[in-house]
Amino acid sequence: MTDPTPAEWPRLSTLSTGLRCRCPRCGKGPLLKGLLTIRDACPVCGLDYGFAEPADGPAFFAMSAIGVVGMIAFMAFEFTVQPPIWVHFAVTFPLIALACVLVLRPFKGWLVSEQYIHKAAPPEWESIGKHGD
């Protein structure tokens, strides 16, 4: 990973760069290619995205956020309109699933930006060899 030089690369808002899926260092280059694949490096400033590994974080935040918002919308729709159950299978549930997919990109961008700003690295474990003694 190329370390940022503070004078060259001022700290950008993780929400601004992350939610727009832009490079956390320059804020201009794209972070993702395709739907959710992280690029190898920023095409604008050359930042190596090797540090970026949000794992299941985006899925957790997407399910949690859409779970709360989707259930509120689902219950409001159910209690006010009282549609037949097939309407929920045809409209409500696909909308909730689609919303989960649509928010994955911004959540992934935000988590990668947070990893960059906080210099997150994979944990390094070392055994002290005292188990069982």
Ligand SMILES: [Zn+2]
């Ligand atoms: Zn960049």
